[in-house]
Amino acid sequence: MNIIKIALFSLSSAFAIEAFAETKTLCVFDPLGAAGDSYNILKDYAINMKATGIDFDVKPYTDESVAMADFLSKKCDVVAAHDLRIRQYNKFSGTVSALGAVPSYKELNTVLKTLSRKKAAKYLDGDKFSIIGIFPIGAGYLFVNNSELDTVEELAGKRIATLNYQKDAIHMVNYIKSTVIPSDITNFGGKFNNGSVDICYSPAFAFNAYELYHGLKDNGGIIRYPLAQLTIQLLTNTDTFDAATRQKSREIMFSMNEQAMNIVMKHEKSIDEKYWVDLQQSDIDKYQEMFRQNRLELKEKEIYDPTLLTLMRKIRCKNNAKAPECTRADKE
Incomplete structure (x- = not known):
């Protein structure tokens, strides 16, 4: 031919x-x-x-x-x-974004x-x-109007823009005794930028897409710890x-x-390094245990799929076999 x-x-x-x-x-x-x-x-x-x-x-x-x-x-x-x-x-595919699971x-x-x-x-x-x-569209990070809000304890009492259909986020905000401010994708950025809330969470693309730098101002920051993989x-x-x-x-x-x-x-x-806030290992450990307890509770409430939770736990433990969760009696 x-x-x-x-x-x-x-x-x-x-x-x-x-x-x-x-x-x-x-x-x-x-x-x-x-x-x-x-x-x-x-x-x-x-x-x-x-x-x-x-x-x-x-x-x-x-x-x-x-x-x-x-x-x-x-x-x-x-x-x-x-x-x-x-x-x-x-529910299975939706569990990919389980809090702290990845x-x-x-x-x-x-x-x-x-x-x-x-x-x-x-x-x-x-x-x-x-x-x-x-x-993937990126890890969800906490955007805070005060960069000193970097521990679990300091989040208590703060106003957090929370998607009104995201049951796991609502559960977590209540768990840490913060205040749920019902929001949706169209208005959470505006609420953070005008000071109606102290905290919101989103992947990094929102920094520019929703102009979240207005809410960060001079004292705010982005906690460099993934809440969830969106x-x-x-x-x-x-x-x-x-x-x-x-x-x-x-x-x-x-x-x-x-x-x-x-x-x-x-x-x-693309985000200026000055905005990123790195956590101490002791604070990371607290976040990880808090998320784990939330995942266990949300599994019982049938919000998370147990099969995928177990798969993700095995992946975490393969990557870090010494993590305390890998030997816990109540592991996922």
């Missing part, structure tokens, strides 16, 4: 794939809309998915609740939203790699809804795609993990 024939064959094959591609709508929440990182990652994902015969029409949403409503009313075949919002549709990006990579494998499909494919992809997850009705396509989607999404993490690190490195 000469070069011309090869070129013609390749071109005809591309046209054939395009001709038989099935068009689906992917609705993406991104606070910056079509200019945002999540939207652009998912544009790349859509290109990669064409090889499976799926041609996605990718639509940006700046209001997550509207994106979810459109998905539930079947205006979207797939919705991309924060795992905190999607947890009610799949303390490093190395461990997060292991978790997401495990969930992209075929063995995990039975936990991600539900009778009604399925998760067909997960990618992700964007792709939710679909299980009958929208066959099992093979759902699994291929998860694999394609994980293949883009490095791309997503490069963006996360770019945002973290």
Whole structure:
């Protein structure tokens, strides 16, 4: 076969794939809309998915609740939203963001790699809804208006902007005897910036996206300790795609993990070092035990999935076998 024939064959094959591609709508929440990182990652994902015969029409949403409503009313075949919002549709995948469960990006990579494998499909494919992809948007950090608020004890009595649908965060804020200020993704930044709350929590991208430097002012800081690993997850009705396509989607999404993490690190490195507050090891130990106690309680309340909690504990203990939790009688 000469070069011309090869070129013609390749071109005809591309046209054939395009001709038989099935068009689906992917609705993406991104606070910056079509200019945002999540939207652009998912544009790349859509290109990669064409090889499976799926041609996605990718639509940006700046209001997550509207994106979810459109998905539930079947205006979207797939919705991309924060795992905190999607947890009610799949408790297993929603447990990725369990408080303090994944303390490093190395461990997060292991978790997401495990969930992209075929063995995990039975936990991600539900009778009604399925998760067909997960990618990281960064660790959630405490943004405080006073950088001296860096211990568990000092958080007591402080006003914390808390997502009104995030049951685990509400539980934790009550646990440390702080004050829950009900908020959502559209207004938590404004509340922090105008002084209505003392503390909020978010990945590093919010520093610029929500202009949280206004709330930090001269005395504030960002506690360099991950509260949780936040992700964007792709939710679909299980009958929208066959099992093979759902699994291929998860694999394609994980293949883009490095791309997503490069963006996360770019945002973290872009923040002036003067804002970051490092904890003493003794304070880290207190945070870790507090989070562990919260996870155990939230498992009993059926907010967290016990299977994924155990998997994440094994990953933590493989990375740090000497950690006290690894030999506790009440380990996850």
